[in-house]
Amino acid sequence: MSLRDVPSSRREALAADAADPLASFRDLFVLDEAGPVYMDGNSLGRQPKATALALSRLLEEWGSELVGGWQHWADLPQRVGDRVGRLVGAAPGQVVVADSTTVNLYKLAAAALDGRPGRDEVVADARDFPTVRYVVQGLASQRGLRVRWLDGPWAEGPSVAGVSGVLSPRTALVCLSGVNFRSGAVADMAGVNRAAHEAGALVVWDLSHAGGAVPVDLDGTGSDLAVGCGYKYLNGGPGAPAWLYVRATLQGELLPPVWGWWGQEGQFEMGPEYRPVAGIGRFLSGTPSLMGLVALDAGIEPLLEAGMEALWHKARRLTLLMAERAEQVLVPLGARLASPARDEERGGHISVAHELAWPATRLLVERGLVVPDFRPPDVLRLAPVPLYTRYVEAWDAVGHLAAVLADEQVRVPVPRSRVT
Amino acid sequence: MSLRDVPSSRREALAADAADPLASFRDLFVLDEAGPVYMDGNSLGRQPKATALALSRLLEEWGSELVGGWQHWADLPQRVGDRVGRLVGAAPGQVVVADSTTVNLYKLAAAALDGRPGRDEVVADARDFPTVRYVVQGLASQRGLRVRWLDGPWAEGPSVAGVSGVLSPRTALVCLSGVNFRSGAVADMAGVNRAAHEAGALVVWDLSHAGGAVPVDLDGTGSDLAVGCGYKYLNGGPGAPAWLYVRATLQGELLPPVWGWWGQEGQFEMGPEYRPVAGIGRFLSGTPSLMGLVALDAGIEPLLEAGMEALWHKARRLTLLMAERAEQVLVPLGARLASPARDEERGGHISVAHELAWPATRLLVERGLVVPDFRPPDVLRLAPVPLYTRYVEAWDAVGHLAAVLADEQVRVPVPRSRVT
Numbered sequence: 001m002s003l004r005d006v007p008s009s010r011r012e013a014l015a016a017d018a019a020d021p022l023a024s025f026r027d028l029f030v031l032d033e034a035g036p037v038y039m040d041g042n043s044l045g046r047q048p049k050a051t052a053l054a055l056s057r058l059l060e061e062w063g064s065e066l067v068g069g070w071q072h073w074a075d076l077p078q079r080v081g082d083r084v085g086r087l088v089g090a091a092p093g094q095v096v097v098a099d100s101t102t103v104n105l106y107k108l109a110a111a112a113l114d115g116r117p118g119r120d121e122v123v124a125d126a127r128d129f130p131t132v133r134y135v136v137q138g139l140a141s142q143r144g145l146r147v148r149w150l151d152g153p154w155a156e157g158p159s160v161a162g163v164s165g166v167l168s169p170r171t172a173l174v175c176l177s178g179v180n181f182r183s184g185a186v187a188d189m190a191g192v193n194r195a196a197h198e199a200g201a202l203v204v205w206d207l208s209h210a211g212g213a214v215p216v217d218l219d220g221t222g223s224d225l226a227v228g229c230g231y232k233y234l235n236g237g238p239g240a241p242a243w244l245y246v247r248a249t250l251q252g253e254l255l256p257p258v259w260g261w262w263g264q265e266g267q268f269e270m271g272p273e274y275r276p277v278a279g280i281g282r283f284l285s286g287t288p289s290l291m292g293l294v295a296l297d298a299g300i301e302p303l304l305e306a307g308m309e310a311l312w313h314k315a316r317r318l319t320l321l322m323a324e325r326a327e328q329v330l331v332p333l334g335a336r337l338a339s340p341a342r343d344e345e346r347g348g349h350i351s352v353a354h355e356l357a358w359p360a361t362r363l364l365v366e367r368g369l370v371v372p373d374f375r376p377p378d379v380l381r382l383a384p385v386p387l388y389t390r391y392v393e394a395w396d397a398v399g400h401l402a403a404v405l406a407d408e409q410v411r412v413p414v415p416r417s418r419v420t
Numbered sequence: 421m422s423l424r425d426v427p428s429s430r431r432e433a434l435a436a437d438a439a440d441p442l443a444s445f446r447d448l449f450v451l452d453e454a455g456p457v458y459m460d461g462n463s464l465g466r467q468p469k470a471t472a473l474a475l476s477r478l479l480e481e482w483g484s485e486l487v488g489g490w491q492h493w494a495d496l497p498q499r500v501g502d503r504v505g506r507l508v509g510a511a512p513g514q515v516v517v518a519d520s521t522t523v524n525l526y527k528l529a530a531a532a533l534d535g536r537p538g539r540d541e542v543v544a545d546a547r548d549f550p551t552v553r554y555v556v557q558g559l560a561s562q563r564g565l566r567v568r569w570l571d572g573p574w575a576e577g578p579s580v581a582g583v584s585g586v587l588s589p590r591t592a593l594v595c596l597s598g599v600n601f602r603s604g605a606v607a608d609m610a611g612v613n614r615a616a617h618e619a620g621a622l623v624v625w626d627l628s629h630a631g632g633a634v635p636v637d638l639d640g641t642g643s644d645l646a647v648g649c650g651y652k653y654l655n656g657g658p659g660a661p662a663w664l665y666v667r668a669t670l671q672g673e674l675l676p677p678v679w680g681w682w683g684q685e686g687q688f689e690m691g692p693e694y695r696p697v698a699g700i701g702r703f704l705s706g707t708p709s710l711m712g713l714v715a716l717d718a719g720i721e722p723l724l725e726a727g728m729e730a731l732w733h734k735a736r737r738l739t740l741l742m743a744e745r746a747e748q749v750l751v752p753l754g755a756r757l758a759s760p761a762r763d764e765e766r767g768g769h770i771s772v773a774h775e776l777a778w779p780a781t782r783l784l785v786e787r788g789l790v791v792p793d794f795r796p797p798d799v800l801r802l803a804p805v806p807l808y809t810r811y812v813e814a815w816d817a818v819g820h821l822a823a824v825l826a827d828e829q830v831r832v833p834v835p836r837s838r839v840t
Contacts, residue, residue: 030483044487047479055475055711059467062657063450066791067464073658100706102680103523114562126692131681131706134694138679142534231707237482238493238710257677259558260522261551269796272546274554286520286551287651290658291475291711371486376689 003313006321013321013391022314026388028302029235037370037393037400041385042209042349045235045299054298058290076293077262077284083300084243087308088207088228089217094245096280097230097293101208101242102131104227105175107283108244109139110257112173112202112225115250119172119201120144125158126151129181132206136175145172154351154379155340157185163192167199174203178210178226179347182375184319184339186214186347190221197222202250208232211243212303213348215312218245225250230292233348233385235299241292244283251279260285302387314386316343318394319350322382325395326352329402338379349383351375352401359410360401369400376416423733426741427811433741436811442734446808448722449655457790457813457820461805462629462769465655465719474718478710496713497682497704500720504663507723508627508648509637514665516700517650517713521628521662522551524647525595527703528664529559530677532593532622532645535670539592539621540564545578546571549601552626556595565592574771574799575760577605583612587619594623598630598646599767602795604739604759606634606767610641617642622670628652631663632723633768635732638665645670650712653768653805655719661712664703671699680705722807734806736763738814739770742802745815746772749822758799769803771795772821779830780821789820796836 007013017023030047031038038046061069081095088095098104113122124136126149140147148166150158158176167174174196179186189205196203205226210216212233218226224247230240246254255276261267262284265275276282303311320343326335330352338351354360361374372380380401384394404410427433437443450467451458458466481489501515508515518524533542544556546569560567568586570578578596587594594616599606609625616623625646630636632653638646644667650660666674675696681687682704685695696702723731740763746755750772758771774780781794792800800821804814824830 030479032484038486040487044482044490046486047483052476052479055479056472058658059450059472059475062464063467064452066458066466067460067793068785068791069658070464099519099523100680100709102682102706103519103678106678106680106705129681130684130687130690133692134679134681134684137694138677142677238478238489239707239713241709242706257558257562258523258526259554260520260526261549261554262522264550264554267550270550272553274557285526286522286662287659289520289661289709289712291715292709293659295711365488371488373487 003316004320006317006324007391007395008324010392010395013395016391020314020391022306022310022386025302025306029388031388036368037397039370039372039382039384039397042213042232042381042383043373044238045232045385046388047237048235048298048302050298050301051237051295054294055291058294073290076290077288078281080293080297081243083297083304087300087303088211088245089219090245091219094248094280095243096284097241097243097296098284098288099242101206101227101229102135104242104244105132105135105204105206107256107258108204108225108227108246109135109173109175111254112204113139113143115254116172116202119170121146121148121168121170121172123148123150123163123166123171123174125149125176127154127180127182128177129206129208132175132177154183154338155185157187160188160191160195164195167195167201169200171199171201174201177206177208178216179214181209182379183351184347184349186345189223193222193224209347213315215308223247230296230299234296234303236292236296237299240296240299241289246280246283251282256283258285262286262288306387311386315348315384318384318386318389318391319343319346319348321391322350322384322394322398325398326350329398330405333402333405335405349381352380352382353378354380354405356405356410358416359412359414360404362414363404363407363410364400370397423736424740426737426744427815428744430812430815433811433815440734440811442726442730442806445722445726449808451808456788457817459790459792459802459804459817462633462652462801462803463793464658465652465805466808467657468655468718468722470718470721471657471715474714475711478714493710496710497708498701500713500717501663503717503720503724507720507728508631508665509639510665511639514668514700515663516704517661517663517716518704518708519662521626521647521649522555524662524664525552525555525624525626527676527678528624528645528647528666529555529593529595531674532624533559533563535674536592536622539590541566541568541588541590541592543568543570543583543586543591543594545569545596547574547600547602548597549626549628552595552597574603574758575605577607580608580611580615584615587615587621589620591619591621594621597626597628598636599634601629602799603771604767604769606765609643613642629767633735635728643667650716650719654716654723656712656716657719660716660719661709666700666703671702676703678705682706682708726807731806735768735804738804738806738809738811739763739766739768741811742770742804742814742818745818746770749818750825753822753825755825769801772800772802773798774800774825776825776830778836779832779834780824782834783824783827783830784820790817
């Protein structure tokens, strides 16, 4: 099916599902066909049926092998890391699974700053996900650095021109997201990397909304460092461990701030001095979470099977369908698309801004129609996931949103509760 | 049963098991009665049968509630933390479960150093677990601090006099373990805290071999900061998340180096500036590992049910039995007790030094007799765990070790493999 010839009626959406070469992947996930349309896979991915088996197998190993299991568990951070690497264009030996996105971001940003001594500026984006901004603020505060904040309309990502405008010989680090968490705007990774390198700076990418969602080519774009989330598009489950990437040629040069025993050469010799291993392993800190690792491994398996090219083709068709339908039925109700207008500049989700975004979110959830998510102050994110979202669901989700926005009930004030 | 009247024959050991008020707790764990005697619960605790159920329940919630599950998952780091707190003498609101021991140690040590600006010395122990030493070395290297290393015989812990001898107005931080990983030597936490506080320094305790093993009274000993492991005596499974403690009165004063969104006031408002919550939550960084949390929660349940007093009584009787038997059957074979001689100075395990410790470890494992663990260069650790180790197993373990040390085979050189 051609990319832009997207379904323009519910019947055509059903026909697109019938012809979808990825349709059978939906069967790999736990789901209730009578449940709401799930449009929040970019917050918490659905559960692969294989996860339960992977955990049972680990419990079996722990029960029978006890501490001896570490003989074959120990290199799981690297083995699963290499599999994540296949999704984000990283050759083996450059990705490990460990810790949380936040901790990994801190480790890599601190390592990069240590790698550029004498420079006192960091470039970051005021529109970025909170933890990226806070980690950068913390490091800047602790080290007396100045943050050059990029800003602009949400629907635009940080542009190469914008980054170039603040780069200087003082810039140590550029810390940005590959896909904006709110608008879905896609950054030009190659362009930013090139500009930063010309200025002598290093770049850390947060790929939480990019990895497994859009084509990422870490090696091909000349990236230095990156982190990503395990529980969104990678389906690793709530609080799944995150991943980190360090370009092979940087691994000997950079040192993480946390000198942990899992990065030690001859770990079980327990020698007196910290001697980090030569490779990516030095970016490990403590004992890796085995339950998280085996669940994440099960989570990425369907992505590897489907292949990023096929997934991206369907993802774009899904968001195109939704953006076109939003234009038809949501804009007349006062909504506007808060994502980039051109689909090639958009990641795996679309965002819709409306002053009643919060009560609309609550109504959609309470009525069991759609699970979107809300981002303050006025944005609804809708994330179809090509592994398990049907075209007809994408169609219906926008329709349901239009219906609640047209409903009198949406004007009843509702206090904001904790949302994720 | 009186503490020191320990079994002195196999028959008496069987009788002690028959009279053991904790005997039924063994049934709560996955184990193979035909398997080797497990003496490595201080490296990886056995699996509670309840763990599988806890994980199934979480999978059920993830599958059916999807992202909505966070409404009741979000405070698990604090809820499970409070339960860990009951095992280590911490009133509620001072412990959270998060990250790894290494990362937590880094976070608390860095926070303490930031809390004592202008001071440029750290006290640590050369006999300590590698990751404690490496984290301290890293922070010292990054901040230009001097480490005052304590040292001495393995069988002695860091003494209050030893610590006092290096304290000065330059000391920012004392970083020690409550129970030494190798010898089991118990530190005088109250005494060290008092001496450090008199010098104006803060103390971080690594309680990985203490929590759930020996009586710990964090509040009562006037402790500042502590971390501990989830996969040893707390039975949380391989790579379980760790815990951290920050005294209530220090929580407003100290700031972690990692400014993460899980420590943010009004987390889902996603505001522009990092504003840490007032309480212990500011020491959280990224999204907590749910699988790790529910498994750890299942792991500590039997400890809470049995109570630390009863557990400690049995633990001391088990190590007394083993130490006495070691005196009788291992010392004549050239071994010596590498743990403190007086049982009240000893944690939950005993260590035996012998030049053939490594090949003896291999023979015990290969023959399916005992799972001890080996610590270079010449120590075997034997850790009976009162929740699931029988007196007769403690008796047999020492006997099996004597048998392999007396066996010609033990003199055949064997290369050292990865051990945990």
